[in-house]
Ligand SMILES: [Zn+2]
């Protein structure tokens with residue numbers, strides 16, 4: 001199975017997950033043109049996408065969904081709350097109902113050779129989910145747009161080989177930055193976004209659960225309140241990925257940052 005970020009950040013998200021047989025997208029929050037360009041770099045024909053799995057209705061996750069659906073008639077998978085919220089937008093109101101498939105958190109389903117498990121997340125949207133994918137005994141997950149993690153999230157991420165994990169902001173940058181008070185509070189709340197520190201903590205917890213996790217791709221970085229090197233260094237410090245403290249299990253562990261506007265390396269598990 002392969003995991004690749006076509007775009008990840010507070011300005012637009014689109015992630016590819018696939019096998020030789022099945023091609024999926026998690027979210028379509030960038031323009032149709034950029035999605036097509038990203039897929040063609042991956043040598044995937046946009047018309048052959050087997051499903052677009054939506055995490056939630058915020059614009060940075062659905063901006064290009066209308067175009068992609070109209071152009072290619074691609075099936076959409078989302079929770080009831082997300083579907084209702086999407087259909088209430090002008091761009092998606094006329095989406096043919098036969099293309100929309102309702103899914104539920106903790107109710108796994110199969111798309112060809114991939115088992116998809118939607119996971120509840122705490123975020124200020126109607127009914128948001130993250131996703132875990134399993135094929136041929138290996139798992140990857142896309143976990144962004146959540147204000148906090150708990151035992152339930154940890155349980156659902158145990159055993160994944162690769163993880164795209166939100167590292168949205170640096171708390172100090174956010175607090176000192178120019179965002180209005182209410183927006184700062186929203187981002188910092190339990191229904192907001194994971195900070196670099198929290199992403200580091202969660203990575204540390206997952207690494208201590210076993211040695212399956214080989215790659216963490218940090219994503220959904222804020223343009224205002226974070227930057228690649230800061231997210232990377234904060235998480236690296238948190239997990240002790242530095243000379244002396246290097247745990248044996250970390251020798252083949254890779255930490256990367258997904259670009260806002262450029263495709264990540266393709267992670268194969
Ligand atoms: Zn988002």
Ligand SMILES: [Zn+2]
Pocket residue numbers: 056058123125145
């Ligand atoms: Zn969101």
